[in-house]
Amino acid sequence: MRRTRSTTLVRLLAGLATLLGIALLGALFPAVAVAEPSGARATGLHISNGRLLEANGNDFVMRGVNHAHTWYPNETQSLADVKALGANTVRVVLADGHRWTANSAADVANVITQCKANRLICVLEVHDTTGYGEEAAAGTLDHAADYWIGLKNVLAGQENHIIINIGNEPWGNTNPDGWTAPTIAAIQKLRTAGFQHTIMVDAPNWGQDWQGVMRANAQSVYDADTTGNLIFSIHMYSVFDTAAEITDYLNAFVNAKLPLLIGEFGGPADQWGDPDEDTMMATAEQLDLGYLAWSWSGNTDPILDLAIDFDPSRLSAWGQRIFNGANGIAQTSKEATIFGGGTGDTQAPTAPGTPVASAVTATSATLTWPASSDNVGVTRYDVVRVNGTTETAAASSTTTSTTLTGLTPDTAYTFAVYARDAAGNRSTRSATVTVTTDDAPTGTCSVGYRVVGDWQGGFQGEIAIRNTGTAALTGWKLGFTFANGQTVTNMWGGTATQSGGTVAVTPASYTNTIPAGGSVTVGFIGTKGATNAAPTAFTLNGATCSAS
Numbered sequence: 001m002r003r004t005r006s007t008t009l010v011r012l013l014a015g016l017a018t019l020l021g022i023a024l025l026g027a028l029f030p031a032v033a034v035a036e037p038s039g040a041r042a043t044g045l046h047i048s049n050g051r052l053l054e055a056n057g058n059d060f061v062m063r064g065v066n067h068a069h070t071w072y073p074n075e076t077q078s079l080a081d082v083k084a085l086g087a088n089t090v091r092v093v094l095a096d097g098h099r100w101t102a103n104s105a106a107d108v109a110n111v112i113t114q115c116k117a118n119r120l121i122c123v124l125e126v127h128d129t130t131g132y133g134e135e136a137a138a139g140t141l142d143h144a145a146d147y148w149i150g151l152k153n154v155l156a157g158q159e160n161h162i163i164i165n166i167g168n169e170p171w172g173n174t175n176p177d178g179w180t181a182p183t184i185a186a187i188q189k190l191r192t193a194g195f196q197h198t199i200m201v202d203a204p205n206w207g208q209d210w211q212g213v214m215r216a217n218a219q220s221v222y223d224a225d226t227t228g229n230l231i232f233s234i235h236m237y238s239v240f241d242t243a244a245e246i247t248d249y250l251n252a253f254v255n256a257k258l259p260l261l262i263g264e265f266g267g268p269a270d271q272w273g274d275p276d277e278d279t280m281m282a283t284a285e286q287l288d289l290g291y292l293a294w295s296w297s298g299n300t301d302p303i304l305d306l307a308i309d310f311d312p313s314r315l316s317a318w319g320q321r322i323f324n325g326a327n328g329i330a331q332t333s334k335e336a337t338i339f340g341g342g343t344g345d346t347q348a349p350t351a352p353g354t355p356v357a358s359a360v361t362a363t364s365a366t367l368t369w370p371a372s373s374d375n376v377g378v379t380r381y382d383v384v385r386v387n388g389t390t391e392t393a394a395a396s397s398t399t400t401s402t403t404l405t406g407l408t409p410d411t412a413y414t415f416a417v418y419a420r421d422a423a424g425n426r427s428t429r430s431a432t433v434t435v436t437t438d439d440a441p442t443g444t445c446s447v448g449y450r451v452v453g454d455w456q457g458g459f460q461g462e463i464a465i466r467n468t469g470t471a472a473l474t475g476w477k478l479g480f481t482f483a484n485g486q487t488v489t490n491m492w493g494g495t496a497t498q499s500g501g502t503v504a505v506t507p508a509s510y511t512n513t514i515p516a517g518g519s520v521t522v523g524f525i526g527t528k529g530a531t532n533a534a535p536t537a538f539t540l541n542g543a544t545c546s547a548s
Helices: 008-028 077-084 105-117 141-150 176-192 213-223 243-255 277-287 317-324
Strands: 046-048 051-053 063-067 089-094 121-126 162-165 199-202 230-236 260-265 290-293 356-358 365-368 378-387 390-397 401-404 412-421 433-436 442-455 458-467 478-481 487-492 494-499 502-507 519-527 538-540 543-547
Touching: 063 077, 077 105, 089 105, 089 290, 105 121, 121 141, 121 199, 141 176, 176 199, 176 213, 199 260, 213 230, 213 243, 230 243, 243 260, 243 277, 260 277, 277 290, 317 390, 317 494, 356 433, 365 412, 365 433, 378 401, 390 401, 442 478, 442 538, 487 494, 502 519
Parallel strands: 063 089, 063 290, 089 121, 121 162, 162 199, 199 230, 230 260, 260 290, 442 543
Antiparallel strands: 046 051, 356 365, 365 401, 378 390, 378 412, 412 433, 442 458, 458 519, 478 502, 478 538, 487 519, 494 502, 538 543
């Protein structure tokens, strides 16, 4: 991930929270005073009574992702891809020239055009401000404001379609009280320059506000905006690892009628902790607050890539959670009415035809189904796994076919398909198809697993992977399943992704090739409960390995 996260102070917070319990929350996150609605309004997206509304007064709840455009300027297809998966908003990373090469007016104009063509509300943000005061290379909010003013000819008239996020995470953990005055000054500088757009401001503490500065000063910052069209953005990563912390923070702004969204958030555990993304998403849905997941693809740390290598057909476990999981984008996103969403189209598509399975292997299967029809047009299909009365999201596709991967060998699966239109209407379910995967092939590999050491709540593990074949293995993928709720929190020699108990490991650069007759070793730190049984089976590139 091309951003720096706090270390020592975040660990200190986690330790204090553990020692002192929930009572600490009120001290860390002081109460917010109640906002009074402003009289002045923007001509497009605007704030009223603590809510983000469109120009016609329709409530708009952002459901989308972040996209690192400034580092990957040729990946504009990503906007169409996130839309196809159901997003109604994309937050686009830009640079103002202080730390990274500035995005030109022509480039920003093209981003806006692409967002509009793909029926997405576009949040534009300057990333150079990240961690100011702690990160020596970071720029100021004042410099970012000047950048926006330089783009005024591009941005004017787009108030229905864009929100200006002045600067990303514009203060680190060093003297975060210094956030308030520059934030007010930057807002007022843009208003003085004639901007009528809804403005978004990020919290200090690298966006996570763990010292409560934004929360305590939100009212005064809001009051400083002469239009009242200001929305606050909290970033939720490992600081927000309990349900109490998340619900307390979000409810404080809602109760004060101060507009808020989760402008970034992560779910996978990292070296600082394990964010509670389930509570973030559930509470955002309950309170009708927007959320924008970090991030589509291209992270320095790929654990936060929603799509692998910018490929929408290769969603990571994190991507599946965001798009197809409970309270995810597919379930909850509604298109902005400026694009026609919610303007009277209440007719659902017809049910898709019965899916047919083909190209079945031990770990994958291709499903194809007859198309659905709709009075306006079908925008995507949602494939679900059916187990009795329970459905689990399996894939999403803009065509009438998809390939499901990561299946378990010699296992029966039942799948069905739903169709969706642009207004979010969903069809009735198709008939089901049952697929039984092939037996796992026997591979030329053996795996040794051992616990190096353990302690209350955690342990260190080691996995030795041996190539018993006659040819080198390059670009391998190891699979196994924990049975007792263990999780991998940090790994060396490889990168782990985990969904439930199922773990997939891909190699580091120095373990990428296993020579014939040779082996590589990966180590990891994990969490555990009272029982810590070793995995009983391993696969390498889908083939079963023997134990060693």
